[in-house]
Amino acid sequence: MSLTAGEVRKLKVAREVPPYGYFLSDGMSDVLLHYSEIVGDRPKPGDEVSVFIYHDTEDRLAATMKTPLIRLGELARLRVADVHPRLGCFLEMGLGRQLLLPQSELPERREYRPQPGDELFVMLTHDKAGRLLAKLAREEDLAPKTFAVPAAWRGRWIEGWVTKTLQIGSFVLIDGDVVGFGAYGMIPDAERSRTLRLGERVQARITYIRPDGRANLAMAPRKEVARVEDADRILAFLRERPSGSMPYSDETPADIIKQKFGISKSAFKRALGKLMREGRVTQQGSWTYLSDNDAADGDGKDKPDGGHGREAAANPANPPQPANPLKE
CATH class of the missing domain: 1.10.10.10 (Winged helix-like DNA-binding domain superfamily/Winged helix DNA-binding domain)
Structure with missing residues (x-):
């Protein structure tokens, strides 16, 4: 089984190569675990360590013992660290390095695009060269993890994150807190007090719970x-x-x-x-x-x-x- 960026693997320490670190092996390929990527005590040749595989700044496969916020094929909510006008958004993934969400994934209208500090629901995937890349989570990715809005929540103020924003309204994933991952809601355009960005955290009031368990939301208090x-x-x-x-x-x-x-x-x-x-x-x-x-x-x-x-x-x-x- 070849080494693939984005996966967590258990590999054997083959040898130490000062002043760089350790080469790890799966029996077919070697990958470098730099000293700076070690968590806890240094391993010894022959030990087995659990590592996350990624590409370093020179596009070489490398390993880290740090825990990522997302793995290949997984869904996670990541914070926007920086925005590049041509490349897209750079997201924090918990390793001291950032993950690119390409410009092609962002809304065409600039006022809908995320800003640093916003949080996006994304999936971890590869580009054509096998390097790690983020893509926005679609409804079919989020739906299996959501729960129906409880009837007792009607009239309650909630917090959530904008997952899609259109002229007709903004779709929001309601923070599930201790109940679960989250629930679906929508703020119709008439109930928005301002333009909402993708990934923006918003407060809204549940005005109606639909038969499918999703909620209609409003940003204004009761009339x-x-x-x-x-x-x-x-x-x-x-x-x-x-x-x-x-x-x-x-x-x-x-x-x-x-x-x-x-x-x-x-x-x-x-x-x-x-x-x-x-x-x-x-x-x-x-x-x-x-x-x-x-x-x-x-x-x-x-x-x-x-x-x-x-x-x-x-x-x-x-x-x-x-x-x-x-x-x-």
Whole structure:
């Protein structure tokens, strides 16, 4: 049986070759175990040692007694150590050397690509020359190791890693913790608060458990909680403005709301509706104004106009008109 990179083999110490290390043999081939790759006491000729086979920097087969994070044909989650703009991602594999995930395995859209510190589920394989190479784990590789999401997890906040990200949404492998390897989930595009990268660790809430045991996820809190948080954000924004008003309302396009407040238009309308029912804001056309009572609770005394700007803003016949809402 020939020596193959990526495998763990038990080999016999054939001889010592100072100042390099030991030659190990399977009876057919020899491979060098460098002194720096020895773990524990140095072996003696005739001893049998368990080693991982890899290629050194000169593409020669070599051996190490260090334990790799992944073996040939296995699946593992590896951390991105570095990203090369043309070659791909270099992954930590636990040996003091890095494993290449080729550029061809990465998403075409750059904003979806991993960054250092992200973690990817990969399989260990060979390139055409027999050297070690990583490839992204596919659904068929991950599925046998996953478990169905328990019904009791509905509404729970979970952590997981993005395994694929598309325009329609991002697929996530939920951290199984003590339950097991992990479970499958998906964050639909409408439930993503931002663009997610392949390998990024995310927090999300389980909104629905499908009959097949997979989960629908959302990055935002429940609507009741989010409505309060969004309303507070809008109120703070209005109070910071000298006029106590803003050129945003139910009529504002969704992309502008998303860019300015980081929330969807539907969430914006829910938050405004809450504030209007409470009598804290009013709307006139495309403008929203603090009510007199709520404006009095703000910091009007510190505003450049001494608070008179709110009086002008309260008159919809003559509101301040910015050139571009996004520059506000």
